[in-house]
Ligand SMILES: Nc1ncnc2c1ncn2[C@@H]1O[C@H](COP(=O)(O)OP(=O)(O)O)[C@@H](O)[C@H]1O
């Protein structure tokens with residue numbers, strides 16, 4: 001049907017990345033948001049995505065979560081195609097079933113938390129493990145309580161989201177995503193909707209994840225200091241392309257491209 | 272004839288009629304809710320055939336008069352071999368008509384659940400059916416409960432039409448009493464007051480109780 005039919009059915013060999021965007025194109029109507037994006041994220045790597053508003057950062061995460069379909073190229077997760085499935089020796093667009101199975105590998109935290117308001121913190125965390133993974137309730141509960149403990153929310157496990165502050169809700173949302181045991185975690189500006197004084201409680205949880213879990217993470221953020229601290233690599237997006245990427249100290253300390261320099265000095269002035 | 276004497280004489284018949292009205296109301300409400308949920312979900316379906324059936328159903332039943340629908344179900348369907356007793360024809364017609372309005376409430380409430388809720392459920396790999404049942408419908412239910420209160424009052428008032436196919440409801444009894452006594456003010460006045468009491472002092476508080484109970488259980492205040 002299209003050029004993706006000839007893409008590899010799976011990635012093999014040494015150093016298969018946990019995530020690979022291969023020539024991924026995304027259009028909204030006439031607007032091409034991402035044009036042949038290529039991006040690898042290694043297993044256990046923490047990659048931060050920065051860039052001006054509208055540059056396509058959220059779209060990258062949403063494509064990986066399969067919340068958006070793509071218009072060209074293939075995304076692979078753990079060596080297997082995500083957006084496509086093998087059929088008769090070629091890749092064809094994935095059907096809903098295949099997508100559902102594959103996206104179980106991926107967890108996502110949203111800017112506005114999106115906790116289920118009719119469930120307690122604990123029920124929010126148990127929902128996926130019980131309903132989707134089919135774990136026995138007791139096991140799902142133990143797993144969820146352990147994660148709520150880790151994010152410092154065990155005391156509030158029986159509260160509904162309406163009783164929690166933004167920072168507390170976001171920490172529960174992180175626990176909820178982790179309860180599915182994803183291989184890849186996505187964070188889309190998870191501190192942008194928070195009051196300044198509670199941002200730290202969420203970033204501390206993410207720091208802990210980086211330190212203690214061997215998770216692959218992709219994080220969109222406007223907090224440059226935080227990105228510099230915890231990332232293995234930083235990607236600067238500009239107009240739907242990766243304008244520049246590299247280790248945080250290089251990218252923040254000695255940016256090569258003019259647009260990167262402009263962006264970083266603008267953020268510095270603002271912050 | 273004094274009001275007291277009127278009530279003494281005709282009270283039992285009015286009470287009989289009221290009970291029939293209440294029965295018609297409950298059965299029609301069950302039909303309306305079932306149809307509303309089915310048609311509301313079908314209208315949101317991506318399957319064009321399902322969606323088409325729902326759209327046509329809603330159009331027909333909202334676009335034509337309840338009385339004509341009642342006559343169709345009672346007088347015309349038998350010509351096609353479908354004969355319903357008048358009691359069943361009564362609540363079916365009322366339920367099918369109000370169900371079409373209810374379908375729009377169901378559809379609207381589902382669409383009013385914030386997009387982020389769908390996305391969070393999707394990100395947990397929930398199947399569409401599970402997403403709907405576990406995440407969306409409980410929240411939609413709270414959103415649509417107040418307008419359902421109004422719709423059920425319309426439904427109660429709509430049941431008065433079943434008197435026209437001789438279901439012996441409150442309206443039917445009032446008409447009979449009026450025909451034999453010519454006491455129009457008392458006959459129809461009694462009906463008026465009883466409908467009002469059913470709507471305002473039974474139905475409305477019941478719906479409000481349901482809403483607060485659900486809201487408390489979901490703790491969204
Ligand atoms: N659902 C959509 N429909 C149309 N255009 C969209 C949609 N979502 C995003 N866009 C456009 O795609 C571009 C990239 O958006 P986004 O990925 O959200 O940027 P960022 O997260 O970097 O701010 C923007 O120009 C935005 O207007």
Ligand SMILES: [Mg+2]
Nearest residue numbers: 057058059189
């Ligand atoms: Mg964004």
